[in-house]
Amino acid sequence: MKTPSGLQPLIDDGVIDEVMRPLKSGKEAAVYVVRAGNEVRCAKVYKDMAQRSFQQRVQYQEGRKVRGSREARAIGKASKYGRKQQEAAWKNTEVDALYQLRDAGVRVPEPFGYFHGVLVMELVVDADGHSAPRLGEVELSPEQARGFHRFLVRQVIRMLCVGLIHGDLSEYNVLVAPDGPVIIDFPQVVSAAGNNAARTMLLRDVNNLTASLGGWAPELLETWYGEEMWALFEAGELHPDSELTGAFVHDESTPDIDGVRHAINDAREEALIRQQGREAAAQDD
Numbered sequence: 001m002k003t004p005s006g007l008q009p010l011i012d013d014g015v016i017d018e019v020m021r022p023l024k025s026g027k028e029a030a031v032y033v034v035r036a037g038n039e040v041r042c043a044k045v046y047k048d049m050a051q052r053s054f055q056q057r058v059q060y061q062e063g064r065k066v067r068g069s070r071e072a073r074a075i076g077k078a079s080k081y082g083r084k085q086q087e088a089a090w091k092n093t094e095v096d097a098l099y100q101l102r103d104a105g106v107r108v109p110e111p112f113g114y115f116h117g118v119l120v121m122e123l124v125v126d127a128d129g130h131s132a133p134r135l136g137e138v139e140l141s142p143e144q145a146r147g148f149h150r151f152l153v154r155q156v157i158r159m160l161c162v163g164l165i166h167g168d169l170s171e172y173n174v175l176v177a178p179d180g181p182v183i184i185d186f187p188q189v190v191s192a193a194g195n196n197a198a199r200t201m202l203l204r205d206v207n208n209l210t211a212s213l214g215g216w217a218p219e220l221l222e223t224w225y226g227e228e229m230w231a232l233f234e235a236g237e238l239h240p241d242s243e244l245t246g247a248f249v250h251d252e253s254t255p256d257i258d259g260v261r262h263a264i265n266d267a268r269e270e271a272l273i274r275q276q277g278r279e280a281a282a283q284d285d
Contacts, residue, residue: 136171145216
């Protein structure tokens with residue numbers, strides 16, 4: 001295939017040898033399968049974002065540190081230079097998070113470096129060597145769903161223990177490799193201590209996973225792991241090996257509890273409806 005302009009500098013510098021095929025393209029980046037020597041990897045080419053897109057990122061960027069005072073002032077003034085620095089910071093966040101999470105034992109794609117604004121990392125594959133499917137694209141037994149849920153909750157705990165929350169975790173950014181789930185896409189990662197919406201985002205992340213996997217193992221819909229781990233985190237008692245029960249007693253005096261519970265229950269009801277639809281379709285067959 002014709003080499004995308006964003007990847008030509010990597011070929012010129014010998015970082016990669018060949019662009020084999022496109023893998024996926026989204027609003028923020030295009031991902032390609034590339035060859036580096038005898039290794040097949042993937043390269044994430046970030047797209048330049050319009051100014052309006054920055055407004056959609058405000059809730060994620062709260063609490064993030066900017067590497068220099070000049071850059072921080074420029075970003076605050078929303079100057080042309082500031083927008084450029086904000087764009088660079090958004091891209092660097094994913095790179096930094098990947099390395100930090102890998103070192104913390106979170107199952108993420110192995111990063112191989114960041115070159116000319118392009119992230120080169122492990123290509124997650126299935127048992128046949130093809131690109132691994134997303135969690136929402138595979139059929140699971142109840143036992144598999146429970147196992148995946150346990151594993152992913154543990155990954156969220158490990159992330160939270162290093163002060164990070166994915167911020168957009170769902171069945172669409174979890175890949176299924178032969179050795180289990182792999183979490184991807186971290187440009188919107190949130191600071192657990194520095195973002196006022198951190199709790200809400202954590203609960204949404206965990207609830208999205210629970211709602212998805214609860215479609216295969218409905219008993220998961222009665223668990224409250226997000227609330228339990230956040231309570232431990234706030235108390236300074238959460239550790240990577242903390243054993244959670246999934247049980248949680250809600251404090252009805254918490255101002256936003258109704259909104260949170262309604263959102264969680266709505267997602268769980270949708271999962272039950274999907275499960276009932278699958279059961280009805282199986283009976284028709």
